[in-house]
Amino acid sequence: MAAMAEPIIELNGVKKVYDKGVVGLKDINLTINQGEFVVIVGLSGAGKSTLLRSINRLIDITAGDILIAGESITKAKGKKLRLLRRNIGMIFQSFNLVKRSSVLRNVLTGRVAYYPTWKSTLNLFSSEDKNRAYEALKQVGLEDKVYTRADQLSGGQQQRVAIARVLTQNPQIILADEPTASLDPQTSHRIMEDLKMLNEDHGMTVVINLHSVALAREFGKRVIGIRGGEVIYDGAMADTPEAIFTKIYNGGDEND
Incomplete structure (x- = not known):
């Protein structure tokens, strides 16, 4: 169990501001450990994709730092950046x-x-x-x-x-951005089983954005709720009551 506590992704004070002042992420601080299966949930436009794409630098952040296995991908250039990215797999919608x-x-x-x-x-x-x-x-x-x-x-x-x-x-890390969004329920379940296989059989750390609360509940070991570019919940799925999902999707301002 000791290996599970080894940080593999660390976000420290991460902010992303797009053109015209649109805020994508607000001061995100997160640590994801080696071998975790993490599900990120939230409304469309909440910042889920921005968060995921920041981790492997598909987009550059405005402030803060992101570490991959203890090394800054935010500051990496050239060969160093290529080597860090080689260790991060990406699955797209x-x-x-x-x-x-x-x-x-x-x-x-x-x-x-x-x-x-x-x-x-x-x-x-x-x-x-x-x-x-x-x-x-x-x-x-x-x-x-x-x-x-x-x-x-x-x-x-x-x-x-x-x-x-x-x-x-x-790779050590898999980032999956809404991989089941365009698929029927049965096929979506099969895809989630495959991601679970990568996590459990190959030890890959999986971080996945999902719209489906049912799939999140079934497969996620840890759930992170994003709203308006902020982390509003982070906890073990087994300990997460239904009211938390209601808050993530319905609580607070509706303008994100």
């Missing part, structure tokens, strides 16, 4: 696949950060990494789709390809 490429080629992009640009551009991946990609597809039940074009798959299958890509990348 929109799947983010190259639709005209095969499933295998999409999954192999999880290894791109481990190769010189010219090799990945020419698709010169090692047989070891091709096997790694195939094994990842087996774990999400898509080994029969290896050479299928990504745009021939259903939405749920495309998201599972995205999960296999992250598994192939082998």
Whole structure:
């Protein structure tokens, strides 16, 4: 249990102000430990995506610092930034696949950060990494789709390809931004089971934005409530009463 207490993501006084003074995040202080499964909930526009995208510097914060395994990603540049990002997998609502490429080629992009640009551009991946990609597809039940074009798959299958890509990348951290938002309930449940597999079987720290309180309750071990760019709740899911979710979604100002 001692390993669980090792901080892997730390946000210290994080603020994000967009153009025209729109505040995305207000003084966020959070520590997420290695191996946690954290669910972030809140209304659309509450700051969930801004928070997630700040962690791997898809967007730059206005003030504060974000540490990944004790190192500042906020201040990192060049090779250092690439190495920190290599350790962070990202799963998007929109799947983010190259639709005209095969499933295998999409999954192999999880290894791109481990190769010189010219090799990945020419698709010169090692047989070891091709096997790694195939094994990842087996774990999400898509080994029969290896050479299928990504745009021939259903939405749920495309998201599972995205999960296999992250598994192939082998990061310590997975950030998932509304990965079930465009999927039906049964498919959404399957995707959450796959994320749980990455967390429990591979020890990856999962931080996921969700709209569905039911999915959050079923899969999340820790819940963070965001409202108006602020953390208004942070606790163990097992100890979180329904009233807290009501507060996160209905309490306070309605203008965020």
